[in-house]
Amino acid sequence: MKKTIAVLFGGCSSEHEISRLSAATVLRNLSRDKYDVLSVGITKSGRWFLTKATPEQVENGEWENHPSNCQAFLTPDRSVHGLFLPASRETVRLDAVIPALHGKNGEDGTVQGLLQLSGIPYVGCAALASAVCMDKAVSHTLLSAAGIGQAKYLWFYSSDYAEQAASVRERIASDLGGYPVFVKPANAGSSVGVSRVERGDDLDAAVAKAAHEDWRVVIEECVTGREVECAVLGNEKPEAALVGEIGASAAFYDYDDKYVNGTSQLFIPARLSQEVIEEIRRTACRAYRLLGCEGLARVDFFVRNETEVILNELNTLPGFTSISMYPKLWEACGVSCPELLDRLLALAFER
Ligand SMILES: Nc1ncnc2c1ncn2[C@@H]1O[C@H](COP(=O)(O)OP(=O)(O)O)[C@@H](O)[C@H]1O
Ligand SMILES: [Mg+2]
Structure with missing residues (x-):
């Protein structure tokens, strides 16, 4: 039987727009042979709607005016195991949720806490790891206690x-x-x-x-050197993909570079020695385990003088747009985007 999957997108976050791009990629790549896919949009002011908008409308924001929209929220009530639609007092049972959300109120453990209460399997880290990785003061302190090289x-x-x-x-x-x-x-x-x-x-x-x-x-x-990213996937035994490198076009890899201009160049694999690449992959998995990550994370590094590996941050819901590093790194390892989503859902069910 097909599983019912809800994709959450938008949210009260400075990364609302990017979340819509990620969600559109997820919606386009989820296998319809395996899943019934529902879209749940959260406006910037925090209103939740079940919507039949197309991936394009999710992407460009037109989804908010779609005539099909009806108010729907995830309920913590485990007997519902899904969405509650207040207008009709209906409920929709979900088998799993993909929070295609970034930043505050999405990637930081808040939505993960609600999903934990609801008893619904979900893609990605649980509440604690999400909150820890989101907070650079906390994650820097924990990683430095473990002796992981940082700025x-x-x-x-x-x-x-x-x-x-x-x-x-x-x-x-x-x-x-x-x-x-x-x-x-x-x-x-x-x-x-x-x-x-x-x-x-x-x-x-x-x-x-x-x-x-x-x-x-x-x-x-300020670390001068290469900026590289490693995609990690898994629960207790995480695997690291290839390491990719960003050739930023601005003074640093800023918001416009990432999403507006698309001017920064990606190098897959990174232009580093095999030895350094292996050290990055090992460190990425070690940090992932240390901070309790599950499902996925993109672990970002700097490499100074071509040899010194410096961890910058872990992103527990990394960008998943068509130009994003996370799906591209798995693709370079032979894992297509639909297959990657299957694996992420399998990890959610396994937990
Ligand atoms: N200590 C640093 N040294 C050099 N460049 C940095 C440093 N910290 C951040 N940057 C640059 O700024 C960008 C954004 O910083 P980052 O810490 O990754 O924040 P965010 O969580 O917003 O992605 C990085 O991708 C990198 O280009
Ligand atoms: Mg970053």
């Missing part, structure tokens, strides 16, 4: 910055080796709120920009 960093509460600006400036000099530095919100994604700061004069503005996205701010030394 030198510091973090603080944005509300303390007014009083502590002088000590933050001192620590930039003493702990991070001075400018340039990267200033980021602890929680965000897709480079939103991230700045590269060349000199002290620009620090306050960058902190304010990061603080707009989150109540904690992370500052890192």
Whole structure:
């Protein structure tokens, strides 16, 4: 019998639009021989609708005006095991959910917590790993305790910055080796709120920009080198795909580069020695296990001087658009997008 799968997209997140692109790719590639596929859109203001919009309409945002839309939400009631439609008081039983969501209120453990309550199998990490990987202050602290190489960093509460600006400036000099530095919100994604700061004069503005996205701010030394990404798949015994490299067209791999211009070049495999690539794959799986990831994650690194492997971050719901690295890396390993979705769903059922 076919399984009923719901794809969640949109959401209250600065990455709402990217989520729609990822969802469209998922909707186009899920095998209709194996699955009955439902689309559930979440508006930017947080309203949930079951929709019959096409993948194109999901992609371009027109889905919000689709005449078929009816209010529907995931209920934590396990006897329903799916959606509740308040207008008709109907319920729709689901076999699994694919949260094609990115950033806050989607990739950060919130939706995962609701799915856990509902008892419905779902693709990707559970609540804790999602929340930990989303928060750069927390994940940096855990990974550094495990001895995984990262950029030198510091973090603080944005509300303390007014009083502590002088000590933050001192620590930039003493702990991070001075400018340039990267200033980021602890929680965000897709480079939103991230700045590269060349000199002290620009620090306050960058902190304010990061603080707009989150109540904690992370500052890192600037790593010069290659930027590479490793796709990981699995539950207890994760597998790493090839390693891909980003040749960014801007000063850093920013939001426009990722989604608007499509100007950054991808190299698959990365232009690195086999030895370094193996170290990246091993480190990716180790970090994945350490932080309790399940299903999938894209683990991002820098490589300094062609040899030093520096972990940047883990993305638990990586971009899944037609130009995204995660599906491309598996494709390069011989796993097509429909097959990758089958494997992700199998991992969700296995858990
Ligand atoms: N410490 C760093 N050194 C050099 N470049 C960095 C550093 N941190 C971030 N970047 C650049 O900024 C981009 C976005 O930062 P990242 O930490 O990945 O945030 P996000 O979670 O928004 O993807 C990276 O892809 C990279 O190009
Ligand atoms: Mg990133």
